[in-house]
Amino acid sequence: MAYVVVPELFTATEVERLRTVVEQVHAEVVAAAESGETDVTVWPDGHRLEKVRGTTIHWEPGLTGKAVRSLSPVSQLHPALEELWDEPRLTGPMSSLIGAPAGRFVAKLNFKRAGVGSEFAWHQDFPYWYCCAGPAAYDIATAIVLLDDNTVANGAMTLIPGSPAEGPVRRDPQDPTGLLVDPRAVDASRAVVVEAPAGSVLMFPGLMVHRSAPNRSASDRRSLLYCFQPAGRPEFSALTYDPERLADLP
Numbered sequence: 001m002a003y004v005v006v007p008e009l010f011t012a013t014e015v016e017r018l019r020t021v022v023e024q025v026h027a028e029v030v031a032a033a034e035s036g037e038t039d040v041t042v043w044p045d046g047h048r049l050e051k052v053r054g055t056t057i058h059w060e061p062g063l064t065g066k067a068v069r070s071l072s073p074v075s076q077l078h079p080a081l082e083e084l085w086d087e088p089r090l091t092g093p094m095s096s097l098i099g100a101p102a103g104r105f106v107a108k109l110n111f112k113r114a115g116v117g118s119e120f121a122w123h124q125d126f127p128y129w130y131c132c133a134g135p136a137a138y139d140i141a142t143a144i145v146l147l148d149d150n151t152v153a154n155g156a157m158t159l160i161p162g163s164p165a166e167g168p169v170r171r172d173p174q175d176p177t178g179l180l181v182d183p184r185a186v187d188a189s190r191a192v193v194v195e196a197p198a199g200s201v202l203m204f205p206g207l208m209v210h211r212s213a214p215n216r217s218a219s220d221r222r223s224l225l226y227c228f229q230p231a232g233r234p235e236f237s238a239l240t241y242d243p244e245r246l247a248d249l250p
């Protein structure tokens with residue numbers, strides 16, 4: 001299975017509740033970061049990551065003000081986010097996608113705020129997971145719950161269908177993180193932009209080549225990303241990121 005979009009898997013009422021929850025989590029985490037002790041890391045690409053309350057805030061790069069790009073891991077910060085791990089509308093299709101009962105790997109929350117939400121360049125999630133989990137990363141897949149309508153204008157996800165069958169793609173020698181796909185290795189004529197209404201869920205394996213454009217629109221584009229793996233394996237939070245593993249990959 002390359003990718004699946006299930007339109008409006010969650011009802012408008014459920015989506016509204018999740019929007020309230022993610023904004024509450026956002027407010028609590030930002031307040032905690034502003035009130036003091038955090039652990040700041042600057043990645044080789046200049047992006048600033050700040051650990052607080054058991055999550056990592058990835059700040060939007062290059063802004064004069066501050067905006068959160070993502071929080072990870074996030075589900076432990078609210079019971080409604082914990083519940084999604086056991087939601088049959090997610091675990092059923094994700095078990096089919098990974099070929100085993102679906103267990104947790106990590107949940108992330110992406111905010112692509114109106115006007116400031118930045119691009120995600122072409123990448124596969126796989127190299128990042130591989131640095132944490134080694135070859136077990138082949139079995140990790142993501143279900144993205146769209147909390148807002150996704151359109152070209154607000155930076156909807158763009159995928160290369162069929163790319164998972166082609167394995168790990170050559171990475172960009174110019175990318176200081178070593179994680180991004182070499183754009184010259186991407187046939188953009190095969191790209192599909194996934195426009196879908198709020199409440200829809202997009203599911204794909206870690207080898208899917210994807211990107212998303214900046215949010216140039218006047219409204220936010222928020223998403224919850226639940227990364228599943230075969231049940232019983234160590235979760236992301238129990239693993240250590242080892243960039244030297246990238247040497248195993250093209």
Ligand SMILES: O=C(O)CCC(=O)C(=O)O
Pocket residue numbers: 110112120125155156157210211212223225
């Ligand atoms: O939310 C997006 O636009 C892109 C997310 C993504 O590719 C990621 O978090 O790896």
